[in-house]
Each structure stands twice: as structure tokens, then as C-alpha cells.
Amino acid sequence: MKKLLATVLTLALSAAVFAGCGDNSSTKGGAATSASDGAKITLSVFDAHAYGLDEYAKMVAKFEEEHPGVKIEVQHAANDSASLLQSRVNANDIPDVFAVESGTAASRYHEYAYNWSKDRDVIDLFHPEAIATSTDDEGNVMSLPWTYENLGLLYNKDLFKQAGITELPKTLDELEEACKKLKAAGITAFSIAAKDAWVLGQLSTHFMMDKTIDADGVVKALNDGSLTFEKMPNFQNLFRFLDLAKKYGPSKPLEIDWETSENKLANNQAAIISMGDWAQSVLDSFNPDANLAFLPAPVSSNPGDATILSSSNWTYIVNKNSPHLELAKEYAKYILTSDMGQYWMADGVGVVPAVKTEREVKGKLANDAKSYVSAGQTNGWIHTIAPSGFSATVGSYLQAYMTGDMSAEEVTREFQNFWKS
Known part of the structure; x- marks a missing residue:
């Protein structure tokens, strides 16, 4: 979490x-x-x-x-x-x-x-x-x-409406078009908590899966060597996503921590962050009237690959x-x-x-996630069954990519080296 x-x-x-x-x-x-x-x-x-x-x-x-x-x-x-x-x-x-x-x-x-x-x-x-x-x-x-927790992109519904975005983007091309519309409306698209390596590490797992392979399948394949990060179908799209987060986000993305990220989303200062429904109470403390929901993460050109992660x-x-x-x-x-x-x-x-309970859940995000769970538009969590220290370690590589200190090729290689070690 x-x-x-x-x-x-x-x-x-x-x-x-x-x-x-x-x-x-x-x-x-x-x-x-x-x-x-x-x-x-x-x-x-x-x-x-x-x-x-x-x-x-x-x-x-x-x-x-x-x-x-x-x-x-x-x-x-x-x-x-x-x-x-x-x-x-x-x-x-x-x-x-x-x-x-x-x-x-x-x-x-x-x-x-x-x-x-x-x-x-x-x-x-x-x-x-x-x-x-x-x-x-x-x-x-x-x-x-x-509890059950859901992880993915969260978006501000009011800001999307203000920018004229009537359908959620399901592919990276559609996500880029949404970013352009947000910018044209004077809205900051992203406020990813890039200062917190674990956030980037968890974000990366979206791009390690598609609807043909689940979290357990990815971990098993990486462990037996039948899959590498270099050959993952969607992994290189992670860098395109981070490029969008830099281009349409704050000028100094590594100064944004999780609390700032959530504050900006809740108070209509940014349209998209990466986080989970566990943040509901903090988001409510910033703005109880914030109109927020899950945005299944676009990871490819296939709309069916866009999911939230649930575990x-x-x-x-x-x-x-x-x-x-x-x-x-x-x-x-x-x-x-x-x-x-x-x-x-x-x-x-x-x-x-x-x-097992019939108790009503008050969290708006948790309730929003139910529709994706029911529709099978989810995948599992890799970061909890990955080698120890995964999120923080690989997150630091992605921080280096965002600052220009590592290339996509170097980061991909370091992901693989970490997993093998």
C-alpha cells in the first residue's frame, strides 16, 4: 500500500x-x-x-x-x-x-x-x-x-468534463489525446507521485501484464526465464506513459509526493494520478466533494488491456x-x-x-471499482509476489528515467537484473 x-x-x-x-x-x-x-x-x-x-x-x-x-x-x-x-x-x-x-x-x-x-x-x-x-x-x-484494495489511475471527473472528454481513454493514443484536451483547457493532466519510488514501482506493474497473462503468470514466467522484461509486449509503453506524465505534468515531477499528488487531484489542480482506493479518507479530508473515479490504465493499443489491479x-x-x-x-x-x-x-x-459482510462501504472509489471487478476488467498485483523490495528498487530506476539519468534500455536491463538477483 x-x-x-x-x-x-x-x-x-x-x-x-x-x-x-x-x-x-x-x-x-x-x-x-x-x-x-x-x-x-x-x-x-x-x-x-x-x-x-x-x-x-x-x-x-x-x-x-x-x-x-x-x-x-x-x-x-x-x-x-x-x-x-x-x-x-x-x-x-x-x-x-x-x-x-x-x-x-x-x-x-x-x-x-x-x-x-x-x-x-x-x-x-x-x-x-x-x-x-x-x-x-x-x-x-x-x-x-x-481488505480488498484496488490500484490504478484515479481521475477527476469534473476536470475531464471541463476539457470535453466524454469517453475514458482506453489506449495510449487516446490517453495522449485526452492530455492534449486537458492542456487546451488549461488543466494539468498528471500529478504522479514520482518522489515516492514505490508509487512508480507499483505503476510499472500495469505494463508487465495484459489480458493474456495475469500477475501469477508473469511472476512464474520471469522466474523460470520464459519471459524477460525486454520481451514483454507492453513494457516499453511504460516509458511512453512516463513521457506523457512529464510533458503534461508538473515541471519538477520528482518533487510531487503522494500527499501532494492526492491533494492536487482532490482540489481540481490535476486530472490524473496513480494511487488506490485506500487513499479515500485522505482524499476526502482534502475535499469531501471531489468527483473522483478509477481510470483503467491504458497500456497498449488494445482497449482490452486497460485494467485496474485488484487484490x-x-x-x-x-x-x-x-x-x-x-x-x-x-x-x-x-x-x-x-x-x-x-x-x-x-x-x-x-x-x-x-x-464476509453485507456492510455498506462508504468509499466512492471502492464502489466505483466494483463495476470493473464485475466486468472482469482487472488484473492482480505483481508487486506483492515479486522479489523483496521490488517497488522501491525499480521505482528508483524509473525516477532516474524521469530525470534523464537513465535511458529506457538501461532501465529495462536493470529491471531484469533486479529480478534475476
């Missing part, structure tokens, strides 16, 4: 910090866990999400209210969450519960993870395809999925060696399945929970 503040905020919530669960207990016999004889239990939680924090705090307050004597100390990590988590593990300060990206990143921590495979009462609460993102190579359920991206691991294992399990289940947990995800962040 997803998706992520540029600072690290450590919250030790005293009267309202997270622990256990009441109505969704996973303890033996179904009884909620709480401290006894006046003892204090502290649960250590590492959370990588930077959205919906107000709702998160309310969820925690409710949880603690139901668990007298329990205190949850939460580190909300933003941009550098992977490094911060790894540093804690290296220092043998492993949280009782921690969030990590699904796939490659999560697999690094399976040795510390509680195996949920026998907890069918918990597993069955989630959609099977979401649980599938939280398994190891043997099919063991090593974590619990958070259950983040997952929660419970430390199997936690001195408060049952409470840690309870807490993980609570934040993902309880009414308060769904309030955090569906109302606070505005995205679709991975748990």
Missing part, C-alpha cells in the same frame, strides 16, 4: 489502546480475555496503515472497554513500514500482532506466525480468495487478510510465541471481523473488508 504516510506515528493509547475482542472471541470456550486480579496485560501491535486512524482509535477504545486491565500499544508505521518491522524483528522485539504486505513480504515472517489452519471458525469468516493470499506454499493459513494486499500475522497468544488471536480477529473492525475498514478507510 499500501498506501502510506511519510512519517512514523507511534501511538501508545493509554485509556483507549487496542486489545482483545468481546463479541468475536477466538479464545478457548469462546470467553473473552481480560486481566485478572488487577494485573495489567499489554499487547504490542505493529500496524502499517495510515488511513482511518480516528476510527481505528475508536475500535481500540471499544476493545479495551470490553477487556478490563488490557492495554494495547500500537506503532502505526507509515512509509518505511517494512524496514521498521524488520528492525524490530532483528532486535527480538517482535510484536504480538503485526501487519505486513501479503505474498513475498509476509512469507519472510512465517517462521514467527501462528498457523490458523485448524481454526475453521475463524477462516470461514473470510472470502476464500482473500484467505488464499494469506497462505504459505503448503496451503497453511499463516495470517488473516485485511487482498495486507495481512495480519499473530506471533506464535506471544506470551498472550490467545489475546493476540482475539485482537486480530476483532479488528478484522467485528462490527467495530468493519466500521474501521468500510467507514473509516472506505474499502471492502476481506471478511
Whole structure:
């Protein structure tokens, strides 16, 4: 993410910090866990999400209210969450519960993870395809999925209308024509967060796929050598896209970070950015009336290749060696399945929970994405199942391309070298 503040905020919530669960207990016999004889239990939680924090705090307050004597100390990590988590593990300060990206990143921590495979009462609460993102190579359920997230281009519908764009561009030629119309109307077409390498890294994955090969297929083919970046049908179109983003964007694109990017989109200062529906709450904070939607990314001359990317991206691991294992399990289940947990995800962040639910999702972007999901106009996420460090590493190569310090050929070669190494 997803998706992520540029600072690290450590919250030790005293009267309202997270622990256990009441109505969704996973303890033996179904009884909620709480401290006894006046003892204090502290649960250590590492959370990588930077959205919906107000709702998160309310969820925690409710949880603690139901668990007298329990205190949850939460580190909300933003941009550098992977490094911060790894540093804690290296220092043998492993949280009782921690969030990590699904796939490659999560697999690094399976040795510390509680195996949920026998907890069918918990597993069955989630959609099977979401649980599938939280398994190891043997099919063991090593974590619990958070939400469905959709990634792609976001566009400002009012600015498109102002420029006279009546149909969404589905090819790169059509995208260029849209940019010309926006410029003629005095509108900045792009505000890509090129300062944040991970944004460019995630953007690049659109151009690694088409409708003939999905995310899993690309990763498998790259791993066995049957596909290279040089021979990917749409990969060179990535550089044409970045050229458009430079030509019709800010004069200094590498000064635009994710927050500035989202601010410009929401406040009618730019028409297109690259981001996901996890940004809904921040976009709303900039302008709750912003008229925004997904633009399936044009990656070729084939309209059918234009997709958004959809996955259950983040997952929660419970430390199997936690001195408060049952409470840690309870807490993980609570934040993902309880009414308060769904309030955090569906109302606070505005995205679709991975748990089975009829709860209405308030996020306009998440609801907009449903039409593309239903139409099969999606593909999967490569960056979560790619080699570790993919987004930040390849994103730095693309930054060098945008500054003129690397050619398209050099960047393509470095993508390949990174993957092989």
C-alpha cells in the first residue's frame, strides 16, 4: 500500500489502546480475555496503515472497554513500514500482532506466525480468495487478510468534463489525446507521485501484464526465464506513459509526493494520478466533494488491456510465541471481523473488508471499482509476489528515467537484473 504516510506515528493509547475482542472471541470456550486480579496485560501491535486512524482509535477504545486491565500499544508505521518491522524483528522485539504486505513480504515472517489452519471458525469468516493470499506454499493459513484494495489511475471527473472528454481513454493514443484536451483547457493532466519510488514501482506493474497473462503468470514466467522484461509486449509503453506524465505534468515531477499528488487531484489542480482506493479518507479530508473515479490504465493499443489491479494486499500475522497468544488471536480477529473492525475498514478507510459482510462501504472509489471487478476488467498485483523490495528498487530506476539519468534500455536491463538477483 499500501498506501502510506511519510512519517512514523507511534501511538501508545493509554485509556483507549487496542486489545482483545468481546463479541468475536477466538479464545478457548469462546470467553473473552481480560486481566485478572488487577494485573495489567499489554499487547504490542505493529500496524502499517495510515488511513482511518480516528476510527481505528475508536475500535481500540471499544476493545479495551470490553477487556478490563488490557492495554494495547500500537506503532502505526507509515512509509518505511517494512524496514521498521524488520528492525524490530532483528532486535527480538517482535510484536504480538503485526501487519505486513501479503505474498513475498509476509512469507519472510512465517517462521514467527501462528498457523490458523485448524481454526475453521475463524477462516470461514473470510472470502476464500482473500484467505488464499494469506497462505504459505503448503496451503497453511499463516495470517488473516485485511481488505480488498484496488490500484490504478484515479481521475477527476469534473476536470475531464471541463476539457470535453466524454469517453475514458482506453489506449495510449487516446490517453495522449485526452492530455492534449486537458492542456487546451488549461488543466494539468498528471500529478504522479514520482518522489515516492514505490508509487512508480507499483505503476510499472500495469505494463508487465495484459489480458493474456495475469500477475501469477508473469511472476512464474520471469522466474523460470520464459519471459524477460525486454520481451514483454507492453513494457516499453511504460516509458511512453512516463513521457506523457512529464510533458503534461508538473515541471519538477520528482518533487510531487503522494500527499501532494492526492491533494492536487482532490482540489481540481490535476486530472490524473496513480494511487488506490485506500487513499479515500485522505482524499476526502482534502475535499469531501471531489468527483473522483478509477481510470483503467491504458497500456497498449488494445482497449482490452486497460485494467485496474485488484487484490487482498495486507495481512495480519499473530506471533506464535506471544506470551498472550490467545489475546493476540482475539485482537486480530476483532479488528478484522467485528462490527467495530468493519466500521474501521468500510467507514473509516472506505474499502471492502476481506471478511464476509453485507456492510455498506462508504468509499466512492471502492464502489466505483466494483463495476470493473464485475466486468472482469482487472488484473492482480505483481508487486506483492515479486522479489523483496521490488517497488522501491525499480521505482528508483524509473525516477532516474524521469530525470534523464537513465535511458529506457538501461532501465529495462536493470529491471531484469533486479529480478534475476
